[in-house]
Amino acid sequence: xxxxxxVSALQIAARIASTIDPVFTMIDRWRDRIExxxxxxxxxxxxxxxxxxxxxxxxxxxxxxxxITGAGxxxxxxYLADAPWHLAWWLSGANTFGAGEGQGLRRLDAVSDPxxxxxxxxxxxxxxxxxARTGTRHLTGPYVDYLCTDDYTVTITTPVRAAGxxxxxxxxxLYVASLxxxxxxxxxxxxxxxxxxxxxxxxxTSTDSHRATGALLRLDGLGEALAPLxxxxxxxxxxxxxLPGGGALVPCGDTSLALVLENLxx
Amino acid sequence: xxxxxxxxxxxxxxxxxPLDGAGRAELVEQRLTDAIVAGVLRDGERLPSESELAKRLxxxxxxxxxxxxxxxxxxxxxxxxxxxxxxxxxxxxxxxVRMLDERVRALSRIELRDLSLHYAAIAGMAAEVAAxxxxxxxxxxxADIDARADLMSAGGARRAIGRFQLEIAAVSQSPRLVHExxxxxxxxxxxxxxxxxxxxxxDRSRKTRLDVIQAIRSVDPADARRATTAHIESAVEWLIDxxxxxxxxxxxx
Numbered sequence: 331x332x333x334x335x336x337v338s339a340l341q342i343a344a345r346i347a348s349t350i351d352p353v354f355t356m357i358d359r360w361r362d363r364i365e366x367x368x369x370x371x372x373x374x375x376x377x378x379x380x381x382x383x384x385x386x387x388x389x390x391x392x393x394x395x396x397x398i399t400g401a402g403x404x405x406x407x408x409y410l411a412d413a414p415w416h417l418a419w420w421l422s423g424a425n426t427f428g429a430g431e432g433q434g435l436r437r438l439d440a441v442s443d444p445x446x447x448x449x450x451x452x453x454x455x456x457x458x459x460x461x462a463r464t465g466t467r468h469l470t471g472p473y474v475d476y477l478c479t480d481d482y483t484v485t486i487t488t489p490v491r492a493a494g495x496x497x498x499x500x501x502x503x504l505y506v507a508s509l510x511x512x513x514x515x516x517x518x519x520x521x522x523x524x525x526x527x528x529x530x531x532x533x534x535t536s537t538d539s540h541r542a543t544g545a546l547l548r549l550d551g552l553g554e555a556l557a558p559l560x561x562x563x564x565x566x567x568x569x570x571x572x573l574p575g576g577g578a579l580v581p582c583g584d585t586s587l588a589l590v591l592e593n594l595x596x
Numbered sequence: 597x598x599x600x601x602x603x604x605x606x607x608x609x610x611x612x613x614p615l616d617g618a619g620r621a622e623l624v625e626q627r628l629t630d631a632i633v634a635g636v637l638r639d640g641e642r643l644p645s646e647s648e649l650a651k652r653l654x655x656x657x658x659x660x661x662x663x664x665x666x667x668x669x670x671x672x673x674x675x676x677x678x679x680x681x682x683x684x685x686x687x688x689x690x691x692x693v694r695m696l697d698e699r700v701r702a703l704s705r706i707e708l709r710d711l712s713l714h715y716a717a718i719a720g721m722a723a724e725v726a727a728x729x730x731x732x733x734x735x736x737x738x739a740d741i742d743a744r745a746d747l748m749s750a751g752g753a754r755r756a757i758g759r760f761q762l763e764i765a766a767v768s769q770s771p772r773l774v775h776e777x778x779x780x781x782x783x784x785x786x787x788x789x790x791x792x793x794x795x796x797x798x799d800r801s802r803k804t805r806l807d808v809i810q811a812i813r814s815v816d817p818a819d820a821r822r823a824t825t826a827h828i829e830s831a832v833e834w835l836i837d838x839x840x841x842x843x844x845x846x847x848x849x
Contacts, residue, residue: 456733474766476774530731532769544769545729 333572339580339591340570342520347583349512353397353486353502354467354585360386360500361490364403368492376413379403383418384437387502391422392435397512399425399483400438400503403490404452409497415442416498417452424505425481457487461499465489469586472506472532472544482506482544484534506543510535522591527552529559529586538592547590555579559586624653624663630786632672632685633692633699643673643683670695699787700839708787708839712832715784718776719761720825725768727812727820734767735813742805753798754789760805764824767812791834800830 367382368374387401402419410416419438444451452458460468467488475483487501514535517526525536531547541547551574558568559581568581573590580589631637643664644652650660664683667673672695674686703711730738741760746752758781765777791797804827811819 472769474769474771474774476762476766476771476778480771480775482769482771530733532729532731546731 333570333578335570335578335580335591336522339520339522339524339578339589342516342524343580343582343589345516346513346526346587346589347585349516350585350587351583353504356390357467357486357488357500357502360401360403361488364490364500365492365497368490368497373411374409374492374497376405376410376416376418379410380418384420387420388435390502391420396422396424397504397508398422398502399481399505399508401501402438403498403500404458404487405498406496407451407453409495413442415444415452417442425503457485457501458499461487461489462496469528472528472534475503484509506534510543517589520589520591523593525590525592526582527556527588527590529556529588531556534587549577549590549592550574552579552590556588559588621655621659621662621666624649624655624660625666627653627782628663628667629670629672629695630782632667632687633695633786636782637685639685639687641685643685645682696786696790697842700790700835701842703787705836705839708835709832711784712788712828712835715780715788716825716828718773718780719764719828720821722761722765722768722770722773722777723808723811723820723824724817725770725773726764727815727817729769730767730812734763735809738763738767738805738809738812742802742809745802745805747795747798747802750789750792750798753792753801754785756805757789757792757801758785760808764808787835788828788831790838791831794834797831797834801827 363386364379364383367379371378383403390396391398391401400419400421402417404419405413405416408414417438417440419440421436421438423434453462456473457468457470460470467486469484469486471484472482473485475481475485482505484504484506485501486504487499490497490500513526514537517524517535518537520537523538525538525541525547526534527547528534531552533541533543533545533547535543555571555573556579558571562568562584567584570578570580572578575592577590577592580591582588628637628643637643643649646660646664647657649664650657653660664673664675668675668683671691672685672687673683675681675683700708726734738760741756741763745756745760747756761781762774762777765774768774792801804823807823808820811817811823
């Protein structure tokens with residue numbers, strides 16, 4: 331069931347996509363570089379890869395006004411010869427987790443010894459699980475990342491492949507607060523009461539100040555309307571869909587986010 | 597993101613997060629004692645160096661040193677010199693039981709009730725909000741934590757409660773509630789869940805989890821809060837009874 335939506339709503343959805351697309355493009359570029367790097371060596375190792383990852387993500391993390399607060403590569407278990415479980419993840423100076431004042435770019439201190447008490451199998455987490463299953467990019471969150479950035483976060487990850495197998499994921503973290511600062515003015519321009527949600531219907535931001543970021547938007551038929559977004563992630567954008575209550579759902583390009591317009595008849 | 601490896605046992609991270617207010621050796625000592633007794637810091641684990649500890653807790657190096665000396669005197673920490681030297685956690689089950697009993701004795705009933713009330717305020721609110729904000733995925737992780745719970749030991753039951761409550765706080769989508777949950781788990785957890793020594797209370801903790809999951813599934817915030825706070829209340833009542841037992845002199849033969 332598709333619906334014709336006002337041109338300006340489509341434009342707003344496109345502009346939201348264009349705010350996030352550069353992050354996708356950046357991650358894809360990182361992925362290509364890592365895949366090339368992996369192809370160039372006989373036995374991929376953390377020792378060789380880590381400095382390259384740092385070179386790759388460091389400048390983006392340190393760029394003034396950068397939207398991203400963490401970035402790096404997480405290896406598939408057993409892929410790297412010298413590190414069965416491996417995270418090469420860097421945090422920007424804006425990321426205050428576990429740092430004193432004024433600390434700049436630094437590496438996440440991860441526990442990669444599977445026998446250690448604090449170790450956890452990262453392959454069960456959404457940012458790994460979903461791209462591993464679908465073979466394509468995934469946007470996780472908004473969620474409270476209580477184990478790393480210690481804040482309200484969106485994580486974007488995409489699979490890295492080498493010789494036909496999954497070598498790991500490459501990705502980045504964004505603070506939801508920074509994302510909202512960028513996106514809310516755009517959403518407001520639509521002139522409609524509208525809410526930006528992820529593919530689970532969780533609110534990212536809304537023109538209606540009573541719609542809290544992080545809450546689930548509960549509207550008739552929204553779950554069904556969002557289903558194609560969950561399935562098509564990373565693929566072709568879905569069409570706008572009418573909601574039973576009179577509103578409409580407009581996907582924001584291939585970001586897996588969508589605008590929900592309410593009270594279209596007003 | 598990589599919550600995976602970095603801090604699976606996130607209470608561990610809280611142990612080394614900055615202390616509020618003026619840093620005092622007793623506070624450092626108490627926090628590390630609790631963490632050791634609760635098993636957050638494991639037997640044989642190497643503690644950060646004096647200067648690293650001071651930096652992470654936001655206290656002076658002398659303060660950290662003073663706290664380490666006190667922990668050494670209590671027999672909770674061993675210091676080895678040399679290249680592979682440092683301070684290591686040494687702690688056995690009997691010492692842990694003795695230390696916790698001492699703590700129960702030292703705190704007044706008012707303090708124990710106040711601590712549990714504070715914790716119930718945080719955990720109850722988190723459960724209430726989580727019931728409104730949980731996605732199907734969130735419900736699945738909560739059920740998974742419950743399924744992995746080890747109800748055969750006090751430590752296993754307590755860790756399951758900790759992980760479940762932390763996930764509930766995360767589902768509430770509030771970084772502050774998550775932070776407070778972690779802080780209170782480190783501060784109140786070892787005492788509050790002493791009742792997990794008894795099988796009946798371990799079974800009850802499981803029943804509470806199932807009730808909370810059910811309340812969340814049916815989007816019933818009031819019920820999720822009620823089940824959570826009632827559980828905490830039963831734990832503090834046990835604790836106060838235990839305090840009475842500990843303080844009652846053994847009858848003369």
